[in-house]
Amino acid sequence: MGSPIPLLELTGISKAFGGVSALRDVDFALQSGEIHGLVGENGAGKSTLMKIIAGVYADYQGTMRLHGIPVRFRSARDALGAGVGMVHQELSIVPQLTVAENIFLGFQPVTRLGIVNWKRMAREATVHLQSLGIEIDPQTKVSTLPLGLQQLIELVRVLFSGARIIILDEPTSALSPPEIERLFRVLGKLREDGKSLILISHFLEDILAVSDRLTIFRNGEKIATASATEIDKAWIIDRMIGTTRGEFGGSNTGDVFLNSNFDAPVALEVNGLSVAGILRDVSLKVRKGEILGVYGFMGSGQVELAQALAGKLPTKRGAVQIEGKAVRLHNSAAAKRAGVAIVPESRRSMLFAREPVYKNISISILERFARFFLRPDVERQIAHQRTVDLDIRPRTVDLPLGALSGGNQQKVALAKWLTYFPKVLILSEPTRGMDIGAKQDVVKIVRDLREKGIAVIVTSTEPETILALADRVVVMKKGTIAREFAGEPLGKDQLLAAA
């Protein structure tokens, strides 16, 4: 299109997994020194394309050119050798080692005697970090650093191993706003140094703010590539989902009025709950038919609060009452008996990938209809009903769970608790990493649960999730409840300010 030869050019890329087409005839070009954002719903093909570029998938159709020369990477190492590196969503740093050791992992400088040259390593690590504006002591153990810094260290490592094209998968999803800003500053510096970056993200504002160009994927096809200055969020969403509809029914941009109900009976009351080193004196109430949003940045304690209430963390002090009765939540089975259920933030920790869908759904309710002997017919029937209620696709309940898409897997995690309803349902990050369509489905499901009189607790680090769902909001900060919002209009800015 008149522009110079792209640094990386892919033409006619197609890729299928066992008959399911993941990419269809996709063209993609990366210019030297640009930040290129990729957006699209789950399963739109963006991750697959990136894995092809990074050498993870070697069997695909189409051609890839680097500097105009056709290449085909056979492994991630192969790709890295050619200067293409990837920072995955799940970090691959070694938490027990120091920052410097991680950066130099596999390439430690040695003295003439063959002993690791610690001084030089620390010095060079400092130079690398400072050149990117990251101020950390390279002797710090990585496990003690916040997630945002750990991610930057992984980025520095990928850079250090010679990457000139760097792919980042969902780099901002677990970061707080200041951390995101710092990441973007670093990305900007890298661009100035002539590095090219590809970013995958569901956070449209983030990706719009940092990218030069954006490419939108839908259903394994490339829909459009545009300069970030010429487009806005609505334009992107339009192309991502094919029709015009606002995220969460348009409630994420304007203020939300908290429709708090103070009359309903209290379902869960927590008094002075403490967990060693994490939670300090947390007290809260959740009423029947109410959605309580628990907002906070990463590490502010909302994950641990959810786990403690689900019987997954030993509590040091504090009393919990359910419908007025004192309960002990010493393990997850006890919590379930007391009527507390949880859907944790990570799909993997809730689901059995190799087992069929129906077993995944029935596991949490087996005792209700199978005192001693299993009744697979009942299990399948219940599971089928849930796939209909929640629009889980495909409807084949005998399919291994691992064969479902991410969004559908998330729905299966929810489906476990929707046959015999718990009194209190805790949802940790219910929409994280989901595309807009799946997010809206989850919002609808959670609102239905409220109508059924269930007390729902939604914990999240995403203000949008909280604003879309909550009737009342508490903001957590350093393991305590810092602020409560009820019966008033609330916006993203207020939430961020309180946290």
Next chain:
Amino acid sequence: MTVDSENLVAAGLDRRVRSSFRGKVANFAPFATLLTLLIFFAIASPSFASLDNLTNILTEVSVTGIIAVGLTFVILCAEIDLSVASVANATGIAVAFFTAQNASVNIANIPLSGGLAIVVALLVCVSLGVANAIGITWIGVPSFIMTLAMLQIASGIGALLIRGQIAYAVPPLISTLGSKSIGPVPWVVVVAATVLLLGHFTLRYTRFGRYVYMVGGNREAAEYSGVNVRAVIASVMVISAVCSGLAGMLGVAYFGSAQQEEFDSYLLDSISAVVVGGTSLFGGQGGIGNTVIGLFVLGILNNGLDHVRIDSFLKILIRGLILLAALIINVYAQRLRASRSPVADA
């Protein structure tokens, strides 16, 4: 959207067919090993393929089989029990200790009536299993370490009771089940078959069995689903000890005597049977069906090598090599199965 979802359904079905086929291949690998051995020995030795020899093989694997049932439960939970053989030995010695012995057996034993002796011996193995369970679930000792200690403890209990002697008398019921036959079929084979069937039934058709598979498949997910994971693990440790104890009592009758260290080879044999059969050491995959195949592979290998003319010292090495080959085949078959489902796009 509808066209797309129809595609998805079709793709899902396609994947299901494919995965069930690959699953069968994975399960078929141990079976293929068994078949190969069977054909080889049948050709190599005329005395191998006879009804009498079949009875021999069945009898030879029966005691291992009973131990392997309990071990299958444990391994399906992604735990291990290294104390099975010594718990068997201790229980076998205990049942003899509580039976009136010939005057030549110089131990301070406590003769009880036959039924009571069996009950007390069962109590011994149950309490050893409970000790394992408490150590693993309450105190949090890894099962590998806990049962390694129990291996020593159970051996110690056996040694203290038998004091280097050999005891011959066991309760009549045990003696019948361990060494007599019903028609042409030895009782021990009947007992082993019953225990195997019971194990299979429990794993496949009961709620507890489902919990065993789910705990092994993803412990954290089982916990988040409200399964009492500790209780499941505690139960499988006790089940394993009880199976070992039963095998120990019958084994003493089968061998004709109770003495120290007579079960030592059964630890590796039972673990081999479970693993060669294709049950994953990482938990959640396999079952009694696999264990049965593993038992036959082991039994036919041991028995068949005696029917062909090889240097008897070489046999030990050959046995090891064939077991290794069987395991390698399993690993490849598992890999084929694992490659089936691409991880969903996050």
